[in-house]
Amino acid sequence: MALANPAPVAAFFGGLKVASAIFTLPAAIQSSVTGGGEVLTASLGTRLWQGTVTLAAMPAREGQAALALIEAMQDAGASFLATPLPRLLPSVDPLGLLIAGHSPFIASVADNRRISLAGLPPHYELDRGGFLSFQYGPAPQRHALHRISEPVTANAAGITPLFDVRPHFRPGVTAGAQVQIAAPVFRAVIVPDTVNEGSSNQVVTSGISFQIIQTLSA
Structure with missing residues (x-):
C-alpha cells in the first residue's frame, strides 16, 4: 500500500x-x-x-x-x-493522563506571537519549552508547530491568559482551531x-x- x-x-x-x-x-x-x-x-x-x-x-x-x-x-x-524530539509533556502531566479526554483549542490570538488556549483541564500548567501544534488556513490546511516561550497556567475554567510562542504565527491562524498538546506534529x-x-x-x-x-x- x-x-x-x-x-x-x-x-x-x-x-x-x-x-x-x-x-x-x-x-x-x-x-x-x-x-x-x-x-x-x-x-x-x-x-x-x-x-x-x-x-x-x-x-x-x-x-x-x-x-x-x-x-x-x-x-x-x-x-x-x-x-x-524530545517530546516532553508538561511537568505536571508527564504521562498525559490529565490532558486525556480534553480537547484544547485556540481561544484567541494577539499580535503574531501570543495565543490563549481554552478547553484545558482546570489549572493546567504549560511549561516554557513545551510544544503545541494545530492546523490553520483554508483546506487543505497547513500544520503549525510552536514552542512555548513562557510558562502559563489555565484558570479554573481551563482557559489561559495570552502567552508567547515561537515561531511567529502565519496568516490564517484563527480562534477555534483544535490544539495538540500531548502529541504535537x-x-x-x-x-x-x-x-x-x-x-x-x-x-x-x-x-x-x-x-x-x-x-x-x-
Whole structure:
C-alpha cells in the first residue's frame, strides 16, 4: 500500500528507532552594521523547524526495512508528519493522563506571537519549552508547530491568559482551531543528500541518520 502524503506519524517517523534527535528553529534574518556601529537586522522570511535524526543500532533486517522507508520518503513531493524530539509533556502531566479526554483549542490570538488556549483541564500548567501544534488556513490546511516561550497556567475554567510562542504565527491562524498538546506534529521532508545509510553486517545495522526540515505545503 502506498504511503499517504503526508505520511502519518505511525506510518513513518513514529516507527523509527530514534537514538537521538536535535531539533532547532534557526533564525531567518540578515544583519548589517552602520557606520556608527549600530547592528541592524531584517527578516529574510519564514522560520522553519529543522532536525538531525540518528537511529539506534538494530538487527540488520530491521535496518534494511528502515532504509526502505527512508528511501520512499526521498521521492519528489514526499512528506511526513513528525513529532519534535524530545517530546516532553508538561511537568505536571508527564504521562498525559490529565490532558486525556480534553480537547484544547485556540481561544484567541494577539499580535503574531501570543495565543490563549481554552478547553484545558482546570489549572493546567504549560511549561516554557513545551510544544503545541494545530492546523490553520483554508483546506487543505497547513500544520503549525510552536514552542512555548513562557510558562502559563489555565484558570479554573481551563482557559489561559495570552502567552508567547515561537515561531511567529502565519496568516490564517484563527480562534477555534483544535490544539495538540500531548502529541504535537509538524509536516516535514528529508533534506536531499543528507541520508547516511550507516554500516551493516549480517547481524547489526548502525549509524543511520538523516536531516529533516519543516514544510508548509498544504
